[in-house]
Amino acid sequence: MDFQGFLNDLQDWELSRKDKTRKMKSQALQKEKVAGGGTASRGETFFTESTSGHYDFSRNKDSFDHVHSSFTAEDVPNAASEKELGNEYFKQKKFKEAIDCYSRSIAFSPTAVAYANKAMAFIKIRRFQQAEDDCTEALNLDDRYIKAYSRRATARKELGKLKEAMEDAEFALRLEPENQEIKKQYADIKSLYENEILQKASGALGSSLQVTQKLGESATNTYRGTVHPVPNVAEKSGAADLQDHTKGHNRINKQEMKASVQHLASHVASRVMAEAAKNITPPNSAYQFEVSWRGFSGDPALQARLLKAISPQDLPKIFKNALSSALLMDIIKCVASFFTEDTALAVSYIEHLTKVSRFDMLIVCLTSTDKHDLRKIWEEVFCNEATPMEYAEILDNLRSKYCIEH
Numbered sequence: 558m559d560f561q562g563f564l565n566d567l568q569d570w571e572l573s574r575k576d577k578t579r580k581m582k583s584q585a586l587q588k589e590k591v592a593g594g595g596t597a598s599r600g601e602t603f604f605t606e607s608t609s610g611h612y613d614f615s616r617n618k619d620s621f622d623h624v625h626s627s628f629t630a631e632d633v634p635n636a637a638s639e640k641e642l643g644n645e646y647f648k649q650k651k652f653k654e655a656i657d658c659y660s661r662s663i664a665f666s667p668t669a670v671a672y673a674n675k676a677m678a679f680i681k682i683r684r685f686q687q688a689e690d691d692c693t694e695a696l697n698l699d700d701r702y703i704k705a706y707s708r709r710a711t712a713r714k715e716l717g718k719l720k721e722a723m724e725d726a727e728f729a730l731r732l733e734p735e736n737q738e739i740k741k742q743y744a745d746i747k748s749l750y751e752n753e754i755l756q757k758a759s760g761a762l763g764s765s766l767q768v769t770q771k772l773g774e775s776a777t778n779t780y781r782g783t784v785h786p787v788p789n790v791a792e793k794s795g796a797a798d799l800q801d802h803t804k805g806h807n808r809i810n811k812q813e814m815k816a817s818v819q820h821l822a823s824h825v826a827s828r829v830m831a832e833a834a835k836n837i838t839p840p841n842s843a844y845q846f847e848v849s850w851r852g853f854s855g856d857p858a859l860q861a862r863l864l865k866a867i868s869p870q871d872l873p874k875i876f877k878n879a880l881s882s883a884l885l886m887d888i889i890k891c892v893a894s895f896f897t898e899d900t901a902l903a904v905s906y907i908e909h910l911t912k913v914s915r916f917d918m919l920i921v922c923l924t925s926t927d928k929h930d931l932r933k934i935w936e937e938v939f940c941n942e943a944t945p946m947e948y949a950e951i952l953d954n955l956r957s958k959y960c961i962e963h
Contacts, residue, residue, distance in 0.1 A: 636665035643674060652678045669699035676708050680715075688712040700842035701877055703729045707739055710746060719750040728844050731881055839866045843879035850887070860891050869905035878914040882922050885910070889931065889959075893938045904948050907939070911958050920961055932960050 643658030659675035662668070672695035679688035692709035695702055706729035713722035726743035733739060837859075840846040846863070853859035867875065888910065896903040910916065923931065939952050 634661070634665075636662045636668065636671070639665065640668075640671050640674065643671075643678075647674070647678060650681075652681045667694075667698065669695040669702045669705060672698070673702060673705045673708055676705070676712065680708065680711055683715075685712040685715040689716065696842070696844070700844055701732060701879055703732050703736070703739070706732070706844075707742060710742060714746055714749070719746060719753055722746045723750050724848055728847065728879075732879060837862055837866050839868075839871075840875060843876045846875060847884060850884070857891065857894055860887075861895055864888065864891055864906070865895075865902070869902070869909040872906070872909045873912045873914065876913045880913050880915070880919060882919045882924075882927070885919050886923070886927050886930070889934065893934050896938050897943070900945055900948060904951060907955055907959075908951065911955065916958075920959060928960075935960055 639658045639662035643655040643662065646652070646655035646658060655678045656675055659671050659678065662671045663675070672691045676688040676691035676695065679685070679691065689709055689712040692705045692712065695705035696709070699705070706725045710722045710725035710729070713719075713725065723743070723746045726739060726746050729739050730736065730743050837849075840849060840863075846867075849863055850860060853863060889907070892903045892906045913919075935952075935956055940949070940956065944952065
């Protein structure tokens with residue numbers, strides 16, 4: 558239906574252009590009549606017959622040029638003009654019309670800006686899933702487009718995907734750390750996400766306490782069911798014993814439950830990691846890499862597998878200008894972990910990291926602790942006595958780029 562609507566719009570435009578062209582030609586004809594004293598007919602004005610019996614078009618070239626010049630390239634729609642028209646509709650709060658224009662602009666030539674603008678229009682009419690999808694398309698075209706990350710964060714927040722929304726806002730903030738609007742967006746989404754985690758934890762704790770209370774009541778009823786009538790003193794003593802027994806039972810149950818929950822959480826985490834390890838695919842952007850890298854946090858082997866899924870030559874293309882100092886240090890430490898077993902690959906990673914945009918600035922901005930760790934890695938791993946001779950010169954040259962002395 559959307560496609561049919563698009564075709565109908567194009568047909569309407571074609572008819573309107575033809576009508577406009579006819580009007581322009583009519584006006585040109587009238588001018589020619591006036592210029593010729595009003596005596597020339599339409600056929601005589603445009604198609605003058607030559608002595609050979611054929612029409613002589615060259616004599617009427619000026620008339621044709623006049624009509625042709627009135628139909629300029631600006632009248633023909635293209636990606637830019639449709640996007641601009643969409644922007645005008647957006648300013649007028651005609652969001653559905655704006656979406657149609659952005660869709661036509663994308664049909665002419667897909668751009669990240671057109672997709673992101675269309676997403677913003679979808680957000681305005683609360684169609685958040687379409688907004689998320691369009692932002693993803695925008696980022697597929699330009700993975701450094703901050704507005705696309707920010708708008709997808711907004712859409713995902715409304716869809717209840719708070720963790721993913723927080724990651725988008727955080728990544729946008731990494732690209733533009735001084736953007737106050739994104740800072741506020743990140744803080745707001747982070748607060749919502751933390752509250753959600755807290756509520757889930759409170760609910761789980763409440764359920765645990767209810768189970769513990771029922772177990773305690775069950776134990777109390779069982780205990781009371783086996784007690785025979787005794788003197789009051791004995792009853793008081795039995796009640797005290799029962800209270801102590803119940804408290805002890807509750808403490809045991811809480812400890813057992815806590816251990817059980819921890820065991821279950823550990824088991825689930827292991828299963829998740831195992832499944833993730835089966836499905837490691839090469840990331841196409843810095844955002845995809847960083848999300849996967851953080852997901853494998855605490856498992857150096859999986860992080861090494863993720864890094865090895867990328868060709869060293871592709872590092873500059875993937876990270877562009879989105880690599881952070883912290884992630885750079887993590888990658889270097891990861892490379893150091895498999896340097897001995899696969900020296901050639903490790904050297905290639907170290908070499909191509911230097912070609913990532915803003916690499917020199919990242920090294921300068923490292924903390925004093927990171928710089929110390931980097932020198933230590935270079936001395937103990939990359940340039941030790943066991944380093945193969947064929948790589949010694951390369952690593953020695955690279956050392957001057959990584960270990961800057963101040």
